[in-house]
Amino acid sequence: MLEVTGITQIFGGVTALDTVSFSIAKGDITGVIGPNGAGKTTLFNIITGIYHQTAGTVTLEGKNITGLPPEKLARLAMVRTFQNIELFGGMTVLENVMVGMHTKSSSGLLACALKMPWSISEERRIRAGAMKWLEFTGILDLADHTAGSLPFGKGRLLEIARALAVEPRIMLMDEPAAGLNSQETLGLSRLIKQIRDLGITVVLVEHDMELVMDICDRIVVLNLGKKLAEGTPREIQESPEVIAAYLGDDD
Amino acid sequence: MKRDLLLFTAFSLFIMVAPQIFAGGYLMNVLVFVGINTMLAIALNLLLGYAGQISLGHAGFFGLGAYLSGILTTTYSLNPWLAMPIAACVVGSLAYLIGLPVLKLKGHYLAMATLGLGIIIYIVFNETVDLTGGPSGLSGIPNLHVAGITFDSDVKNYYLIWGVTLAVMLFSLNLAGSRVGRALRAVHDSEVAAQVLGVDARGLKVQIFALSAIISSLAGSLYAHTMTFISPASFGFNFSIELLTMVVIGGLGSIYGSFLGAALLTLLPEILRGANDYDIIIYGALLMVMVMFMPGGLVRGVPALFRKVFSRKAEGGHA
Numbered sequence: 001m002l003e004v005t006g007i008t009q010i011f012g013g014v015t016a017l018d019t020v021s022f023s024i025a026k027g028d029i030t031g032v033i034g035p036n037g038a039g040k041t042t043l044f045n046i047i048t049g050i051y052h053q054t055a056g057t058v059t060l061e062g063k064n065i066t067g068l069p070p071e072k073l074a075r076l077a078m079v080r081t082f083q084n085i086e087l088f089g090g091m092t093v094l095e096n097v098m099v100g101m102h103t104k105s106s107s108g109l110l111a112c113a114l115k116m117p118w119s120i121s122e123e124r125r126i127r128a129g130a131m132k133w134l135e136f137t138g139i140l141d142l143a144d145h146t147a148g149s150l151p152f153g154k155g156r157l158l159e160i161a162r163a164l165a166v167e168p169r170i171m172l173m174d175e176p177a178a179g180l181n182s183q184e185t186l187g188l189s190r191l192i193k194q195i196r197d198l199g200i201t202v203v204l205v206e207h208d209m210e211l212v213m214d215i216c217d218r219i220v221v222l223n224l225g226k227k228l229a230e231g232t233p234r235e236i237q238e239s240p241e242v243i244a245a246y247l248g249d250d251d
Numbered sequence: 252m253k254r255d256l257l258l259f260t261a262f263s264l265f266i267m268v269a270p271q272i273f274a275g276g277y278l279m280n281v282l283v284f285v286g287i288n289t290m291l292a293i294a295l296n297l298l299l300g301y302a303g304q305i306s307l308g309h310a311g312f313f314g315l316g317a318y319l320s321g322i323l324t325t326t327y328s329l330n331p332w333l334a335m336p337i338a339a340c341v342v343g344s345l346a347y348l349i350g351l352p353v354l355k356l357k358g359h360y361l362a363m364a365t366l367g368l369g370i371i372i373y374i375v376f377n378e379t380v381d382l383t384g385g386p387s388g389l390s391g392i393p394n395l396h397v398a399g400i401t402f403d404s405d406v407k408n409y410y411l412i413w414g415v416t417l418a419v420m421l422f423s424l425n426l427a428g429s430r431v432g433r434a435l436r437a438v439h440d441s442e443v444a445a446q447v448l449g450v451d452a453r454g455l456k457v458q459i460f461a462l463s464a465i466i467s468s469l470a471g472s473l474y475a476h477t478m479t480f481i482s483p484a485s486f487g488f489n490f491s492i493e494l495l496t497m498v499v500i501g502g503l504g505s506i507y508g509s510f511l512g513a514a515l516l517t518l519l520p521e522i523l524r525g526a527n528d529y530d531i532i533i534y535g536a537l538l539m540v541m542v543m544f545m546p547g548g549l550v551r552g553v554p555a556l557f558r559k560v561f562s563r564k565a566e567g568g569h570a
Contacts (some may be wrong), residue, residue, distance in 0.1 A: 026434070050443065074449030086444035088437045099437045103449035105430050109458055112429030113422045119429065126430060194362055204298070 001026040001201050002047070002170055007056035007223075009042055016042045019056070020226045024170075024218075028204045029192060031212040033236075034222035035245060040205040041083065043222070044174050046202040048080045049073050060170070075103050079163045080172040083205075085155045089148030093139065093158055096147050097130035100165025104129070130165060137191065153184040160191065164200075171195065173204040179230050189215050213237070221245070255428070259421060262507070266413050270406055278521075279405035283477060286412035287470050287519045290419050292497040292509035294466035297423060299495070300504035301432060302459050303439030304354060305362045307491050308369025314376060314470025314486025315342045318383055321392045321481055326382075331395050335472040339465045346464030350457040360439040376483035388482030393475045408477045415473060419466055423506050435459060436504070500541055502548025502565050512551040 009017040017039045024030045032040050045051040047058050049070045057066045060076060068076075088096050090151070105126055107119035124152040134140040142150065147158060156176065163171055177185045189211050196202055197212045206212050212219065213233045221228040221236060223245045229236060236242055257390070270279060295309050319338035323329040329337075353364045376383050383389055394403045395411065402411045426432050437445035438452045446452050474482050493516060501512020523530035545552025 048447065070443070070446040071449050071451045074447060080447055082444065086441040086447075088444070090440055091433070091436055094438075094495035095433055097434050099445065099450070100448050102430065102434055109426065109431050109462065112431045113426040115425050123429065162448065175331060 001028075001062060002203070003059040004043075004047065005057045005059070007043065007046060007058070009039070009046060009051065010054045013165065016225050017046070017053070017189040020222065020225070020227050022220050022227060022230055023054075023231065024201060024203055026201055027196065029196050029204070029215050031219045031233075032205045032222065033207075033209070033212055033219060034228070037224070038222040039225045040222055041174060044080065044172055044205060048078065048172060068160075074166055074168075077167065077169040078172070079166040079168040079177060080164050081156075081159045081169075081174060083174040083178055085152070085159045087147040087150070087155055087158060087162075089146070091147055091195070092143065093145050093147050093150070094130055094134065094143040095166050096158055097133050097162045098126050100133070100162040101126045101129050103166060122201045133161040133165045136164065136194075137185075152179050153181070156180065156184075156188070157191075163165035164195070168200055170201040170203065173202065173206075175205055175207060177206055177208040185211060255424065256335075258507075259424065262420075262510075263417050266417065267410075270409055274446045275403070279348055279409055281517060281521050283405060283412050284485050285514050286409070286416040286515035287474050288418050288494075288497060288517050290470040290473075291467055291494050292501060292513040293419055293506055294463045294470070294502075295494050296498045296503065296506070296509045297426070297435075297459055297466075298463040300502075300508075301427060301435040301439065301496055302456055304456055304460065305358075305495075306365040306460075306463070307362050307488070307495065308365040308367070309463070309467055309494050310486045310488070310490035311369040311372030312342055312346065312467035313471040313474070313490070314372060314483070314493045315345070315410040316468030317486070318376060318389065318466070318471075320472035321389045321475045322382060324393050324476075325389065325391055331393055331472075331476050332397075335469065335476075338472050339468045342468035343461045344464040347461040350460035354456045354460060354526070356454065366488070366491075369488060371429060375486050376486060381539060383483070386483060388480055390480045392475050392479045392481065394479060402477065412473055412477065416467070419469075420510070427504075427506060431455070467518050496538065500538065500548060502552075503548035505548065505550040508548050508550030511553075515549065 004023070005021045007017050007020045008015070020043065032043065034040055042051065046053045049068050049072070057064060059065065060078060062247055063076070065073060065076065088099060105122050107116070107122050111119045131140065131143070134143055137160055139154055139157050139161065142154060147155070150158060160176070177188055180188060185208060191217055192202055192204070216233055218231065219233055219236045220230045221242050228245055229239045229242050231239070269282065273282065291309065291313055295306060298304050298306055316338050319341060320334045323334035323337060324331050349368065353361065353368070356364055377386055385492065394401050396402065400407065402408050434445065434450045434455055437448070437450060438455060442452050443550070475483060497512035497514070497516045500515060501510065502508025519534055520530065523533055526533055541552070
């Protein structure tokens with residue numbers, strides 16, 4: 001589904017990522033873990049077209065997507081969420097998700113401003129689609145609230161609903177459990193499994209090990225910009241290198 | 252949806268009957284300016300209030316529309332109805348080409364670049380004397396006329412200007428409530444999130460910049476044909492700032508707010524005329540107070556004020 005080959009990222013004199021390669025299988029939930037500063041978020045920013053890497057390629061379903069901007073990637077059915085949820089704070093919850101339908105609609109500036117018949121019917125379709133995703137994530141009752149006024153946990157759900165509206169085939173989530181309480185984290189792990197059941201490949205960066213071990217099919221471990229290990233949750237838990245990186249070496 | 256249409260119909264009716272109430276030589280002339288300024292404020296608001304991109308050079312686009320219309324109809328004796336769309340196309344294309352590189356800038360840098368653009372346009376008006384008449388202006392611009400009616404009186408101009416202004420308002424209201432309007436606001440709130448969802452932020456910003464310039468140019472053409480005389484002084488940096496003030500005082504991201512801001516800033520100097528030399532001080536103080544106590548602009552501040560007053564009255568009644 002997604003292949004990352006030889007990704008290297010150098011910021012000034014600092015090597016944030018050093019020839020990282022791995023591949024992600026269709027329909028899996030893959031976790032990317034590692035201590036702080038391992039380069040996880042940098043890797044996400046490269047895959048999703050926000051940073052341009054120093055070297056290496058990213059391939060999505062056999063297509064080279066290296067260096068494509070985020071808006072092009074959305075049209076190739078790749079979407080992401082952010083660690084500090086990036087909501088459209090001045091808009092309502094429903095409107096936020098309606099923006100997610102942008103690639104699934106096409107009325108231009110003039111058609112919209114002149115209320116052409118096709119743009120009106122498209123607007124109706126956008127609204128219905130957005131409602132469906134609010135229902136899926138369980139925040140339909142908040143549809144008319146201002147997104148900026150939501151509590152953090154609900155904001156996270158909204159960001160996921162908005163990303164789902166793009167109808168992605170692959171979804172990257174940057175620390176989806178960060179800032180959530182244990183109850184909300186439980187709900188999140190159920191939601192991520194439901195997203196996988198829709199046929200969407202999920203990749204997540206996460207610090208909550210319980211969550212990662214519970215829902216991930218495969219795990220990639222990064223440390224100091226290098227790939228340390230890759231395998232099933234069980235293999236990772238037993239890997240001596242991973243234990244050394246997390247708990248420190250005896251030396 | 253229904254409520255929006257009702258509000259717009261009520262507003263249009265108000266505009267249409269207003270001359271019957273406020274009829275009187277000089278005031279009609281001021282109300283014509285309220286219309287022109289409303290168009291300009293809406294144009295700037297689409298860019299600043301919706302897309303979140305500042306422009307300190309909009310008086311330049313307004314002036315280009317006015318001068319292109321003026322020059323085409325006087326020097327080249329073109330029909331004004333033909334000159335207006337030609338001016339709008341030229342200004343729109345120019346804004347598009349300038350917008351491509353300039354809108355890559357953000358915040359203060361964008362403000363500086365558009366400021367420079369406005370100043371350059373102003374200098375061109377002043378210096379190309381053979382074409383524009385220079386500082387002494389361009390006169391003898393013909394009035395618009397259609398089917399035997401010449402728009403040469405304040406009342407006729409009022410209906411002409413406000414007819415176009417209402418059309419611009421409806422156009423902008425529709426746009427604001429559509430997928431394009433939502434995408435603009437999304438770019439305003441978080442550009443990176445909008446891009447991740449598939450919004451081509453750069454392309455959209457340039458499009459709206461061009462649209463904003465086209466509306467400004469249209470307002471400029473109408474200004475030229477109603478005034479029949481134009482000079483560079485009307486299109487300087489001061490006027491760009493005044494437009495910005497209208498948008499902020501009225502309410503960012505609100506089409507009706509732009510009307511309120513334009514109406515207030517156009518009428519206020521006329522109302523304060525009685526205060527002789529103190530008018531500038533009162534004008535400035537009023538603006539400061541409004542920005543301090545109504546940060547959301549008149550369109551949000553005034554209803555909030557009413558609610559406050561009435562809830563206090565209701566409480567008082569119960570006590």
